[in-house]
Amino acid sequence: MTTGIEETQKLQPTIISYVKDLPNVCSLAGLACTILAIYFSIIGVYYAAMIGMIWAVAFDWADGLVARRMKGRTGSDRIFGGQLDLLIDIVSYGVAPAILLLSYGAFDPIFLPAAFIVLAASAIRLSYFSTFGLSDESKYTGLALDNNNILLVSIFLLESVLPSEIFTVILYVSALGLAALNVSQIKTPKFSGNPRNVFLLAFYTLGITGIYAWKLL
Template sequence: MINVLRRRDPEQRRLRRGMYLLPSLFTLANMFCGYACVIFAMRGEFSTAAPFIGVAVVLDLLDGRIARMTGATSDFGREFDSLADMISFGIAPAVLGYAWGLYTFGRLGWAVGFLFVSAAGIRLARFNIQTNANPDKRYFVGMPSPAAAGVPASTVFLLPQGLPTGWMAALALPLLLVPAALMVSTIRYRSFKTFNLNTRRPASALMIVALGIAAIVTYPQWSLVLVSYTYLVSGLVGLVWSRLRPRAGEDVQQVVSEPIVSEGPREV
């Protein structure tokens, strides 16, 4: 019996090592996608470079989920994930946007790209220190860097030939400036890390996922643009809605604070 337990211990240790290594492999693949995007963008092959950011987004979602499911979360994994995100969702989109259209603006173009890189670095650093301090895990404070990178990536994927010269070329500037500003803002964005299929109607949830996959496979360019820009606008819509919606506490306080006016005795 003791010999059997001794044989099992090395096998269990090897299994645990493999479980801790698996999320890091996904993070490493995420980093490779960012590097490949930079290489192909420098070559001018934008239709090939842009999808690498989309693949990096999927890998970034998977490595965290796999780490939590297998209990393989660690400080090394969190730091490694942040460094990979800085490459895939900070440097790669900036280089892609610059090579795609910002180069026509000279120094202004690479300055805008650097602002995007800086915003991504600030966003990731703030996320690392606010992970435990944020009580509501359903929302991000500021636009997540993967979603911000998806805006220029999906646009370049839709229009790999670039924008026409003239005033329309200036549309490449907000392509990086707007997501950069939203990353460092305090606008809340919905987090899908808590999303699961354990709903009362799992068949309906699976059909929604199937429709999304079918749309991306059939019309990948338009579907990815729709998803990325809808998520970008969702935070702004939520901000406006929270400002315009009356709060229940304020309504009750207003009713309580209103003086009760007596009509006095009526004349007979």
């Protein structure tokens, strides 16, 4: 006789089956870009790290766009995809910027507090969002974390024109400023939900990729 537990186990999909879901493929592609960004940050190839960081955002936005357009996704598909997205966000927008900051600071202990604040702010921001979601005005409370990467890759353009000592201070202060905005009470729109903004991000991503690829030559 089949028990209720056995029936539940039969109905429960396998873990790896969710990899076939196209939005999750986009999420994992973004994670791959983040791993590359972390790797290049550690070895000091910062221009390549910037490319990885902005493509992580592009794939993050793509997974939401694809998910909204797909039909036939089950409730568990949406829940799993949302959880996967949140977990990848902490790596892409918390761990990666923290490691970038530490690496550019030559792993000097003075950069540890800022790296912790960046990572802690991203964890708090995501926990708050997973608890309360969007505000009544359908806006984020606090600066959405994807903006961290978008702004950092722009700020890093100054690295080649400013003395290293000055740029290090700018990067340090910028990282702390973004962390403060992440956990602030400001209301920001959901940029990734607008198709026009997706087009603008695609243009920005290709432009940033071209600039940093040229700098790598």
